[in-house]
Amino acid sequence: MQKIISPISDDVIENLRAGDQVLISGVIYVGRDSAHKRLIETLDRGGELPFDIRGQTIYYMGPSPTKPGHVIGSAGPTTSGRMDAYTPRLLSIGLKAMIGKGLRSDAVKEAIKEYKAVYFAAVGGAAALIAKSITKSDIVAYEELGPEAILRLEVKDFPAVVINDMHGGDLYQEGKAKYKIQPGAAS
Amino acid sequence: MKEIKAKDVTSTVARLCTEANFFLGDDVLAALRKAREEEESPVARQILDQILENSTIAAKDEMPLCQDCGLAIVFIELGQEVHISGGDLYQAVDEGVRQGYAEGYLRKSAVRQPFSARVNTKDNTPAIIHTEVVPGDQLKITVAPKGGGSENMSRFTVLKPAQGRQGVVDFVVSAVEEAGSNPCPPTIVGVGIGGSAEKAMILAKKALLRTVGEPSPDPEVAELEKELLQRINATGVGAGGVGGRITSLAVHVETFPAHIASLPVAVNLQCHSARHKEAVL
Known part of the structure; x- marks a missing residue:
C-alpha cells in the first residue's frame, strides 16, 4: 500500500492509477449534501468559502455522535453520487481530491481529467475502523447542520483505493469487466 | 390475556437499537468470512478484511458498525391475547428509539418535510413500524436499522x-x-x-x-x-x-x-x- 500525504501534490496525483490502494495521512475536509449546497450558494453570491479549498481533499461523510473520550464517532463514507451536481464547480476552483463511495457521473469524471484531480473510495460501512485513523476533528463551518457540518480532520493511514484517476482510469468499470462472467459461460 | 407494560416495550426497543448497531449477527459474519475465502480479487479481499475488522472494532468499542445508523425499521408481531398497559404501543416504540439512539451515540438521520425543508427530527423518530397481529400471548419486536x-x-x-x-x-x-x-x-x-x-x-x-x-x-x-x-x-x-x-x-x-x-x-x-x-x- 502506498502512503500519501494530503493535501496531495500534483506529482503524486499524476502517478496515481485506478486500483491503487493508498493510506492517506494529513488534513482532509468533511462535507456532504447540505454543506455542498451551501458552498455552491456562497460561490453564486460571490462570497468567500469557509476554508481555502485550493489543493484540498474533501471526504463525503457524516459521522455518528462522538462518545466521551473519543476523537469522533463512526466515520465511513457516504454515497458520492449525490454530490455530483456540485463537484465540477469545486474542481474548477481548485479542489484536488475526493473520498467517498459509489459511482460518479460522466461530468464529474470529465472534470477529474480536466482539472487533474482524483477520486478515492473508502470502504462503505467500515466506519468504526476508519474512525481509528482520525486523530483530530474540528468543526470549520455550518455547525447547525449537525452531522452535515464541515469538519477539518487530521488523519493517519486512512485506507482508500483510487477509483477515478486523472488519466481516465475507472476502477468501478475496469474491475467489474475483469470479473464479469458472460451469460452462458462455464463458471 | 397477558399484560405487557408499555415501558418494557420502550426499554426493549432502546436496547435493540444499540445492539443492532454495534453487533453484527453470526450469520452475517459467517457469510462474510466465506466470501473472503472465495474471493479472487486482491482489492475486494482487502475490502472484505476491512469489513470484518470493522465488525470486531465496533463490537469491542461499542461503536456503530456504520455511521449511518439508519432509520429505525421496527417489525412487531403482536399476539392477539396481549394487552398493552400504561401507554400507547407506537409511542412506546418511538420513545425506545429516542432513548436508544441517544444513549448509544447513534446518528440521527430522520428529516421532516423531506421534499423541502428537510429538518432533522433530532431523535431519529418516527420509527417506521410494521405490525402484524398473530395468535398467542407474546409480543415479538425486531429492530432493523436501515441505511440510506x-x-x-x-x-x-x-x-x-x-x-x-x-x-x-x-x-x-x-x-x-x-x-x-x-x-x-x-x-x-x-x-x-x-x-x-x-x-x-x-x-x-x-x-x-x-x-x-x-x-x-x-x-x-x-x-x-x-x-x-x-x-x-x-x-x-x-x-x-x-x-x-x-x-x-x-x-x-x-x-x-x-x-x-x-x-x-x-x-x-x-x-x-x-x-x-x-x-x-
Missing part, C-alpha cells in the same frame, strides 16, 4: 404476467448490477414477488430478516434464489464495487399470490452491515 445508501437502490416494477420467471430474473439482476458500488456490496438481496405494490416491497424488506443464506422452504423459490445469486455474482461488481466474484452474500425471495393481471416485483437491497436484532416479551 442501500435503501436508495430499491426497485419496484409490475411485469406483465407473460414475462414470468425470466422477467423476474432479469429485473432483479439488473437492479443489483446497476446499483453497482452504491449499496455497499456484498449485499443481501431481498425480493418480493406478488401481492400488490406495497405488499411486494414489504415482502422484499422482510426477506432481509431471514438467516443469511437460508433457502426458501418452497423448492421452486429456493431454486430461483440460487439462480439469482449465481447471476448476480456473475456481474463482477464485487465487494465495494471494485470488481470481484462476490457481489451478494445471499438472495432471499418471498412470494404472495398476485392479481390475474399483475406480476409485481420489488427489490430491497441490504448492505453488508445487515443489522437486525429481535426480542420476545
